[in-house]
Amino acid sequence: MSKPYYIFSSGRLSRKENTIYVEVEDNIKKSIPIEDVESLHIFGEVDLNTKFLNFLSQQNIPIHFYNYYGFYSGSFMPREKNISGNLTVKQVEFYIDQIKRQYIAISFIEGAIFHMQRNLREYEGTEKFVEVLKTELSNAYNTKSIPELMGCEGRARDAYYQAFNVILKNNFSFVKREKRPPTNPINALISFGNSIIYSIVLTQIYLTQLNPTISYLHEPGEKRYSLSLDIAEIFKPLIVDPVIFKLVNNNMLNEDDFEEDLNFCYLTENGRKKFIKEIDQKLNTTIKHRKLKRNVSYKQLIRLECYKLIKHFLSDEVYVPFKAWW
Amino acid sequence: MEKDDAFDKLRITGLKVNYLHVCKRKLWFFDRGIGMENTSDKVLLGALLQDYSYPKEKKRDVLIDDLIQIDLLDADTVREIKYSDKLKEADRAQILYYLYYLKKNGVHKIGVINYPKMKKREEIILTEELEKEVENDLIKIKEVLNLDRPPKAEKKPYCSKCAYYELCWS
Ligand code: SF4
Numbered sequence: 001m002s003k004p005y006y007i008f009s010s011g012r013l014s015r016k017e018n019t020i021y022v023e024v025e026d027n028i029k030k031s032i033p034i035e036d037v038e039s040l041h042i043f044g045e046v047d048l049n050t051k052f053l054n055f056l057s058q059q060n061i062p063i064h065f066y067n068y069y070g071f072y073s074g075s076f077m078p079r080e081k082n083i084s085g086n087l088t089v090k091q092v093e094f095y096i097d098q099i100k101r102q103y104i105a106i107s108f109i110e111g112a113i114f115h116m117q118r119n120l121r122e123y124e125g126t127e128k129f130v131e132v133l134k135t136e137l138s139n140a141y142n143t144k145s146i147p148e149l150m151g152c153e154g155r156a157r158d159a160y161y162q163a164f165n166v167i168l169k170n171n172f173s174f175v176k177r178e179k180r181p182p183t184n185p186i187n188a189l190i191s192f193g194n195s196i197i198y199s200i201v202l203t204q205i206y207l208t209q210l211n212p213t214i215s216y217l218h219e220p221g222e223k224r225y226s227l228s229l230d231i232a233e234i235f236k237p238l239i240v241d242p243v244i245f246k247l248v249n250n251n252m253l254n255e256d257d258f259e260e261d262l263n264f265c266y267l268t269e270n271g272r273k274k275f276i277k278e279i280d281q282k283l284n285t286t287i288k289h290r291k292l293k294r295n296v297s298y299k300q301l302i303r304l305e306c307y308k309l310i311k312h313f314l315s316d317e318v319y320v321p322f323k324a325w326w
Numbered sequence: 327m328e329k330d331d332a333f334d335k336l337r338i339t340g341l342k343v344n345y346l347h348v349c350k351r352k353l354w355f356f357d358r359g360i361g362m363e364n365t366s367d368k369v370l371l372g373a374l375l376q377d378y379s380y381p382k383e384k385k386r387d388v389l390i391d392d393l394i395q396i397d398l399l400d401a402d403t404v405r406e407i408k409y410s411d412k413l414k415e416a417d418r419a420q421i422l423y424y425l426y427y428l429k430k431n432g433v434h435k436i437g438v439i440n441y442p443k444m445k446k447r448e449e450i451i452l453t454e455e456l457e458k459e460v461e462n463d464l465i466k467i468k469e470v471l472n473l474d475r476p477p478k479a480e481k482k483p484y485c486s487k488c489a490y491y492e493l494c495w496s
Contacts, residue, residue, distance in 0.1 A: 084359030207362055292495050304496035310360065311493070315475040 002038035003284075004200065006276050008269055010044040015055045037061050039203040041196075043070065043272060062206055064199040068267040072195035075225075077206060084209040089170075090313040091214045102149070104230075104312070104319065105217040106140055109153050111234035111321030113137045116160045118324060119237055119245075125166045132159035146217070160237075173247045181264045188258060188265045189247070192272065193240035194232070196279055201235065202228040204302040210310060231305055234321055239298055243278045252278075287326060337410050338467055340396075343423040343460075348415035352490055353467065354476040362489035396424055404428065405438045411446065412484065418450060419463055425452040426460040 007013075008266055011024035020037065040056070040063040057078040067073040094100045119134050120126040135221055136156035136260040143149040164186060182188040202225050205212045213225035223229055247253050257271030267275060286295040289304075296304065305322050312319035345353035359394075397407045404424050408417050421437040428435055429452060437450035469478065479494040488494075 086358040087360065166490075292492065300492075307493040307496050311476075314358070314360075316478075322327060 004039045004041055004203070005032060005037055006041045006043065006280075007046065008043045008273060011046060013040075013046050013048040013052055015052050016242075020052075034059055034061070039064065039199070041199065042066065043269070047205065050164045051055050057208075060206075062199075062203050064202075066195060069191050069264075070195065070272050072198055074136065075199065077202075083211075086183060087209050087310060087313060088211045088214070091211055094313055095214055095216060098145075101216050102144065102146070104309075105146055105149055107144065107319055107321045108230050108233045109140045109149060109156075110137065110194060111323060112153070112237060113140070114321070114323045115234065115237035116156065116241075119241055120160070120163050120167075123163075123167045126163045128166070129159045129163035129166075130157070132156065149217070166246055168248050170248060182266065183263055184265055185253075185258050185260075186244070186248075188267055189244045189275070190240075192267050192275060193279070194236060195239050195312055196276065197232045197236055198223075198228050200283065200299065201302055204299070205231070207303060208306040208310060210277045210306050218274055231302065231309075235298075235302060238322075238324055239279065239282050243275065243282055247274065247278060288326065338423075338464060340420045340423055342467055343463055344413075344416045344420040346463055346470065347419045348413055348484075349482060349488070349490075350470045350477045351479055351494065352488065353470050354473060355490060355493070357471050358476075360493070362493065369469045402436055403438045405440055407440045407442060409441075409443065411444065418448075419432050419459070421450055422452060422456055422460050423463065425450070426457055429457075 007022060009022065011022065014021045014023065018034045019164045020032045020034060020040075022032070024030075034055075039057075042063065042065050053063075053076055056076065060078045062075055062077050065073050075136040094104060111134065113133050116300040117130055120130050120133070133156050136159075138154045140149055140152040142157075143152060160184060168186065182191045202212060205225070205227060210227060211228045214220055215222075215230045217233065218226045218229045220226050252274060253271060257268055257274065259266055259268050283299040284297050286297045287301075288294070289296045292304075301322060308317070308319050308322075311317040342353055342357065345356055361482070396404050399405070406417060406421050406422060406424075411417070417439050423437055425435060425437050438450070439448045441447070482488075485491055485494065
């Protein structure tokens with residue numbers, strides 16, 4: 001099974017035959033056989049050349065880059081091999097038709113709120129926030145436009161993040177969710193987690209014929225691959241947030257794992273490593289899939305979600321968002 | 327040497343004839359460019375087998391009219407190499423189609439299916455009756471491809487080994 005590789009060191013990435021070499025400053029070479037690689041995530045400052053990129057493209061391996069602060073900055077995606085014109089046309093059709101679009105967008109929110117509720121239920125004292133989530137979910141079903149739906153989503157998310165103050169121990173408190181730049185450790189964790197899950201989802205989308213630029217909840221163009229944002233909604237509370245709770249409540253992070261200046265807070269390399277170790281573990285955790293009757297990992301669940309969307313677009317089976325049943 | 331117009335328009339590949347007999351849903355997805363090749367080991371295994379089983383034969387992977395791909399072609403025979411005989415019917419239909427196609431182009435050959443893993447071979451000769459079968463297949467393929475949604479998934483004994491399994495049953 002190939003897997004994502006996270007590269008923190010700075011140095012040089014090169015190809016020699018079917019192996020990727022990571023050469024760091026003091027001439028230590030690490031080799032990764034290409035068959036092991038599903039995607040590369042680069043956090044360090046690396047040099048690479050076009051020969052290397054061509055190799056990745058040929059092997060169908062995406063490479064994702066993160067900036068100094070650990071935020072997603074862009075990807076080099078392999079030339080798409082398997083596109084389906086037919087599917088792309090259908091994807092567009094479901095975007096243009098307001099009712100069809102709304103159905104899909106609501107489904108993503110439904111999956112997201114379901115998993116938020118599922119997280120909060122694990123903790124005492126979160127009842128009133130769960131109530132808000134319930135209310136906003138039923139409001140969401142009645143929305144007729146995306147902005148209206150986004151309103152529900154926003155209120156649900158506010159309540160959800162407020163509940164973090166109840167959940168998180170060890171003096172980690174959560175004031176208010178801000179997008180970039182994050183000003184406190186929790187926001188830094190959320191932002192970092194979102195960056196990771198975005199590129200993980202993108203990698204999975206790329207393994208299918210879905211066109212990642214056509215999205216439903218987010219406007220296409222909000223980010224280049226906005227379908228990734230859509231699908232990530234469902235998986236953020238399922239995959240990222242439990243990792244945050246674990247890291248914080250088990251005292252696995254300390255002050256040194258964050259870099260703080262006046263208006264900005266981000267994870268240090270060590271902090272990122274701890275985070276990714278946990279995320280990776282989560283992504284590889286398997287559950288017995290009820291319909292497939294097979295063990296599938298959380299990461300595979302993301303791809304299955306893509307398949308369900310494909311079936312929806314091809315009028316095969318109506319899409320119902322994934323909801324963890326265990 | 328004359329070609330049938332309607333037949334030409336169909337532009338059907340041998341794989342599609344094969345899929346018609348394996349699973350109409352698979353045929354439909356495949357035609358729409360929904361392929362699963364890059365996540366399936368089975369397909370890869372088949373391709374490898376093809377490459378290494380008969381290293382000495384000359385004409386491998388012959389592509390005729392940009393349309394039908396034949397594993398091995400020599401003076402008298404058209405040969406297909408198959409990983410197992412689990413889908414015998416489909417393999418037979420596929421090679422019959424090749425024979426039929428070649429005949430339409432004025433070339434007469436005998437079909438052979440090799441199962442190197444089980445050290446077996448099967449000979450196929452195109453009769454008039456079998457030609458009818460091929461024509462029927464071509465009509466059926468057209469019908470399936472004209473459907474505007476995929477045929478419903480139905481559990482078959484080999485679904486769990488199919489590259490489309492996760493798509494069909496998730
Ligand atoms: S999994 Fe079964 S139903 Fe689906 S394409 Fe394969 S054989 Fe057909």
